[in-house]
Amino acid sequence: NFEVINAAVTGYKTHQHTSYILSELLDYDPDIMIFFDGTNDHYVNNPVYNLYLDNEYQFWKDRLQDPSFGGHFDYFMLWMSEASAFSRGYMSWKMNSDATSHEGINSLYREQENAIAVRNHKFAAKKTFLRSIETNISILKNNGVNCLITLQPMLVLRDEKLLSEEEKSWLHKDENCKLLHPVVVNELTELTGKHKVPFIDMNPAFNESKDKSKQLFLDYCHLSPAGGKTVAERLFPVVDSIFVTSSLK
Secondary structure, eight states, X not given: OOOOOOOOOTTXXXXXXXXXXXXXXXXXXXXEEEEEEEGXXXXXXXXXXXXXXXXXXXXXXXXXXXXXXXXXXXXXXHHHTTTXXXXXXXHHHHHHHHHHHTHHHHOSOOOOOHHXXXXXXXXXXXXXXXXXXXXXXXXXXXXXXXXXXXXXXOGGGSOGGGOOHHHHHTOOOOHHHHHHHHHHHHHHHHHHHHHTOOEEEOGGGGGOGGGTTOOOBSSSSOBOHHHHHHHHHHHHHHHHHHHHHHHHO
């Protein structure tokens, strides 16, 4: 008697899982939570990248710490927005403009030599992705929920000799993914080992010769029914062992 809830959200990063877990998912009283994020959700080569800078509360940070005429004007427009459509429109434009202005500083990727990109990724990952994943694991453990970390397969990491004709037509050469995938795997292996949480890199399962010319992807990372079956077959024994171990405690 199992109930499976697909709680996936397109485009979520690891730090967004934290608020999602606390605001909704724990209320379902789950026995196990499976994370299915791609390598592209974990790597970054910008050493000053910060997951938390572009939220609405950060909009006021500079205005509180370094008051200015413009900051006071924004406060006035915020106050007026309760009664004025123009003020609400101004605040919407201003906050979007403020978030966009961070993009150059807060972007995920920069053109760099491979060695520099790897070094910068390792620096940024410690204070962003890895910290968020460790937080998520701790929250679940504190609430008696089993946890399974999986690395979503990526088309660019599949052996080109195995690709179907459809997959070849939308294959793109994401060099960041190829370069940083083994680094991400090592980071997640170390982190999950530390917390005794199972970890599965799904990419090797998508590089088996028996699947040559089979279409396992619908685009750069999303799966066809055949790809979904491949994931399920890889997940089942691990999930089964988690429940067996839990029942013996």
